[in-house]
Amino acid sequence: MTAVSTPASSPAPSPASAAPAVRPTLPRTFLAMMAREMRVMRKNFVATFARVLAQPVLFVFVFSYVLPKIGGAGAGTMSAASRGSGGTFSTVLVPGLVGSAIVMQAMMAVIFPLMMELNWQRSITDRALAPLSVPMLAVQKITAAGVQALIGGLLVFPCVLFVHASGQGPKIHVSNWATLVVVLVLGSLMSSAAGLWLGTLLDPQKVQMMFALVLLPMSMLGCVYYPWAAMGHIRWLQILVLVNPMVYVNEGLRAALTPQVGHMSAWAYLSVLVVGTVLLTWGAMRTFTRRVLQ
Amino acid sequence: MLDRPPIKRMDEPIDEIRAAVRTVDLHKTYKGPGGEVPAVQGIDLSIAHGEFYGLLGPNGAGKSTTIGMLTSLVVPTSGRATVCGFDVAKHPVDVKRRIGMVSQGNTLDNELNAFENLEFRGRYFGLSARDARRRAGELMEMFNLTDRREGKPFEMSGGQAKRLMICRALVHHPEVLFLDEPTAGLDPQTRVNLWDVLRELQSGGQTILLTTHYMEEAEALCERVAVIDHGKVLASGTVDDLKASAGADTVITVSYDGPVPDGVAKLRDRGGVTKVEVTGTQVRVFAQAADGLLGELVAIGSSAGTGVTDASQLRPSLESAFLTLTGREYRE
Numbered sequence: 001m002t003a004v005s006t007p008a009s010s011p012a013p014s015p016a017s018a019a020p021a022v023r024p025t026l027p028r029t030f031l032a033m034m035a036r037e038m039r040v041m042r043k044n045f046v047a048t049f050a051r052v053l054a055q056p057v058l059f060v061f062v063f064s065y066v067l068p069k070i071g072g073a074g075a076g077t078m079s080a081a082s083r084g085s086g087g088t089f090s091t092v093l094v095p096g097l098v099g100s101a102i103v104m105q106a107m108m109a110v111i112f113p114l115m116m117e118l119n120w121q122r123s124i125t126d127r128a129l130a131p132l133s134v135p136m137l138a139v140q141k142i143t144a145a146g147v148q149a150l151i152g153g154l155l156v157f158p159c160v161l162f163v164h165a166s167g168q169g170p171k172i173h174v175s176n177w178a179t180l181v182v183v184l185v186l187g188s189l190m191s192s193a194a195g196l197w198l199g200t201l202l203d204p205q206k207v208q209m210m211f212a213l214v215l216l217p218m219s220m221l222g223c224v225y226y227p228w229a230a231m232g233h234i235r236w237l238q239i240l241v242l243v244n245p246m247v248y249v250n251e252g253l254r255a256a257l258t259p260q261v262g263h264m265s266a267w268a269y270l271s272v273l274v275v276g277t278v279l280l281t282w283g284a285m286r287t288f289t290r291r292v293l294q
Numbered sequence: 295m296l297d298r299p300p301i302k303r304m305d306e307p308i309d310e311i312r313a314a315v316r317t318v319d320l321h322k323t324y325k326g327p328g329g330e331v332p333a334v335q336g337i338d339l340s341i342a343h344g345e346f347y348g349l350l351g352p353n354g355a356g357k358s359t360t361i362g363m364l365t366s367l368v369v370p371t372s373g374r375a376t377v378c379g380f381d382v383a384k385h386p387v388d389v390k391r392r393i394g395m396v397s398q399g400n401t402l403d404n405e406l407n408a409f410e411n412l413e414f415r416g417r418y419f420g421l422s423a424r425d426a427r428r429r430a431g432e433l434m435e436m437f438n439l440t441d442r443r444e445g446k447p448f449e450m451s452g453g454q455a456k457r458l459m460i461c462r463a464l465v466h467h468p469e470v471l472f473l474d475e476p477t478a479g480l481d482p483q484t485r486v487n488l489w490d491v492l493r494e495l496q497s498g499g500q501t502i503l504l505t506t507h508y509m510e511e512a513e514a515l516c517e518r519v520a521v522i523d524h525g526k527v528l529a530s531g532t533v534d535d536l537k538a539s540a541g542a543d544t545v546i547t548v549s550y551d552g553p554v555p556d557g558v559a560k561l562r563d564r565g566g567v568t569k570v571e572v573t574g575t576q577v578r579v580f581a582q583a584a585d586g587l588l589g590e591l592v593a594i595g596s597s598a599g600t601g602v603t604d605a606s607q608l609r610p611s612l613e614s615a616f617l618t619l620t621g622r623e624y625r626e
Contacts, residue, residue, distance in 0.1 A: 024391060024420030024466075032417035039414075040405040116404065125401040126411075126462075128367060130418035131391045294324070294368045 024131045030140055033127065037144035041151075052105045052152040056097040057159045064090040064164035090170040092261060094160050095253035096224035099187065101156040103222070103246045106149035106191030107215065110141055111199040111207065118291055119204050128292050138196060138288035142281055145192035150184060175259040179266070183252030186273040190245060193280035200287040222246030227254060229262035248272040313376070314470050314501045315341040315364060320373035322359050322525075333359040335525035336373065341503060341518075343469070346496045348516030349505040350612065356525035357505035358398065361474050364503070365395045378469050391419070394463030396473040400455045402447035408458055409434065409443045412465055419466035426465075433461040437491070453484035460491065471495065473504040477511060489514055509612045521616060528619045536615045543568055544584035545608040545617055548591045549576045555598035558591065575603075 041048065117124035127137055161170060174180055202210055221241050223231075228251050231238035241247050251264040252273065322334040334356040341347045349357045362368030363375055366386035374381065380388040403411050409430055416426030434440050437457045447455060456476060463471055476492070477485040492515060496502055506512055512519045513533050520530035529536055554572045562570050566583030581587055584607065592602050608617070 024418065028420050029418050032414060035417065035423075036403075036406070036414045039410065043405075113405070121399040121401055122397075123401050123404060125367065125395075125397055126403045126415075127418075129365065129390055129393075129395055130415075131387050131420075132418075133387055292367070294362065 026132065026136065029130055029132045030136070033130070033140045034144060041148060049152060049155055052101055053155060053159060056101050056156045057163060059097060060090065060093060060160045060163045063093065064168050068165040068168045088168050088170060090164050090168055091258050092227060093225065094170045094172060095257045096250050097160045098153050098156050099250035099253045100219045100222055100224045100246060102149045102153040102184070102187050103191040103249055104215065104219065105152035106145050106188050107195035109148040110145035110192045110195035114199040115204050115207060124292055134289045134292050135285040138285040139281065142189060142192045142196055142284060145195060146188040149188040149191060153184060171260065172257050173259065174257060176256055179252065180256035183249065183256055183273065186277050187249035187252065190273055190277040190280060193277060193284050194245060196284035197280050197287055200284065200291045218244055218246050223250045227261050228264055245276055313340050314343045314345070315339060315377055315503060317375040318373055320360070320363060320375050321371045322363060322368060323371045333525055337527055339520060341501070343501050344499055346502045346515060346517045348512040348519040349503070349522055350509065350512040350519050351522035352507055355522045357522055358474050361472050361505055365393060365472055366390060392469040394468035394471045396456070396459045396463050396476055398474045398478060400447060402455060402458060402462070404447050407443070408439060408445045408447065408450070411447065411458065412461055415462050415465045429465055433464060437461050452480050456480065456488065470501045470503060473502065475505055475507065477508065513612055521619065533612060536612060543580040543582060546579045546581065546584060546588055546591065547576065547606045548602055549604040550595055551601045551603050555594050555600055557594040557598060561590070
């Protein structure tokens with residue numbers, strides 16, 4: 001450690017001098033914390049969103065460009081998945097890849113920083129001492145990760161829209177903008193709430209395991225690569241995947257972006273998104289508070 | 295360098311409204327895998343505005359838990375604590391608005407640089423972005439951190455990180471400043487520099503509650519001290535009061551190479567000796583006037599044919615007071 005030179009006479013901090021007459025209010029503190037998240041996101045923009053984009057871009061590149069070009073190999077799978085979609089495999093993929101990017105980004109955006117903040121030197125103390133109740137701090141974390149997820153989804157969208165071989169383009173038609181916005185926003189918030197809940201529930205050592213045993217099955221069985229309705233042939237699996245929240249985000253996006261592809265009814269995905277967001281936020285507020293306060 | 299500010303007598307009780315910090319029968323028990331661990335077992339404190347107060351005790355005494363409860367980050371199991379008149383359990387946000395906290399470890403925001411740590415702290419506390427940046431610049435200058443403006447918290451030296459944490463705690467002009475072991479792990483020069491900073495703050499009217507396991511730190515800085523061990527306050531008052539209440543004795547400890555000679559017991563009648571404690575081959579003499587006593591103890595030994603293997607003399611200090619109060623050596 002280097003010796004720090006503080007001349008004995010130099011610091012004359014007088015705390016009482018010129019105290020600002022500003023009173024912190026909940027909205028001010030909340031917005032200041034969001035501003036902090038935006039600053040951090042701006043600094044890490046390339047690294048963060050390269051991570052979000054890599055998987056879906058590679059996926060559309062292989063399935064909508066390489067495989068259709070070389071023909072045969074993947075054609076059977078693709079036509080099976082897109083059966084009844086009235087379009088190409090890429091039409092099935094667009095809502096699925098946007099949806100899974102949102103869910104994944106939301107969870108990672110909340111869990112990665114949390115691992116640092118709750119464990120290494122407990123830097124969460126920095127935020128926990130701000131004039132905001134700890135449950136509200138949980139809401140702020142959910143909102144911030146939700147915003148990141150939304151940005152991630154919006155960045156993935158043009159990529160999966162434009163990367164394809166000729167004639168393999170997706171048929172996108174926004175039938176209902178309100179549905180699209182509601183699904184995007186609630187899908188982001190529900191996923192970040194789920195991330196905060198899981199992140200505060202699990203031991204830090206188990207987070208690696210969570211990625212393998214929770215996130216991977218979630219995306220493989222999340223109706224990303226096929227519409228839920230197409231799973232009718234495997235009835236047990238069709239029912240089993242209903243526990244996966246990602247299914248509702250993807251089906252909601254399918255309804256909004258590719259209405260011609262068979263999708264779940266609006267009441268089903270909307271009610272799960274609303275109830276799921278509320279319940280997971282409530283649960284995460286509780287588990288987060290328990291982890292922050294001792 | 296180590297001269298203390300004038301000691302104020304504050305024997306009269308401080309009521310809750312006037313008190314900066316007040317605790318009544320405060321308890322905290324942690325539930326661990328091995329059962330319940332009592333960390334704080336009934337602490338009563340009363341700290342006035344503008345006071346420099348110290349919680350002194352060995353590691354694990356319950357000091358950090360107490361500070362945790364006062365800053366609303368640890369939930370009390372029972373009892374009450376108020377800061378600036380607000381109950382920490384019922385109105386944590388009101389408490390947080392009025393306090394600054396310098397924690398023991400580096401809890402700076404590692405995603406932000408040094409300047410941004412201060413800037414955003416100001417904004418969390420309601421300052422506009424512009425005012426927050428101005429205040430951040432002001433504090434960095436006061437604390438000689440201007441050249442570390444862009445520094446990442448984890449790249450800073452222990453002393454720099456600590457000063458930045460003090461800046462962060464002061465951004466919003468808190469009424470009470472809490473410091474948990476502020477100089478633990480710092481080199482002696484940095485420690486003394488930090489003492490100067492804290493003295494300056496207090497002379498500007500800042501109420502400060504500090505925990506430390508360094509006796510000399512409590513003696514050098516604090517107007518009043520509570521000595522804590524095993525989650526309880528053993529004694530509290532000004533440093534002088536503590537020494538006086540403990541007898542302000544010099545403590546001489548002598549170990550012989552055999553049983554303590556009988557002649558030692560006669561020292562009880564010697565003028566100036568308060569107490570003589572014999573345990574096995576060791577004797578401990580508490581005395582107001584200790585001149586020549588050590589020599590006498592050696593002489594008593596040699597006339598009885600017993601040699602001295604170890605001897606120590608502790609002048610009146612908080613350390614000898616701690617020994618008198620607890621019967622135990624102070625362990626840091």
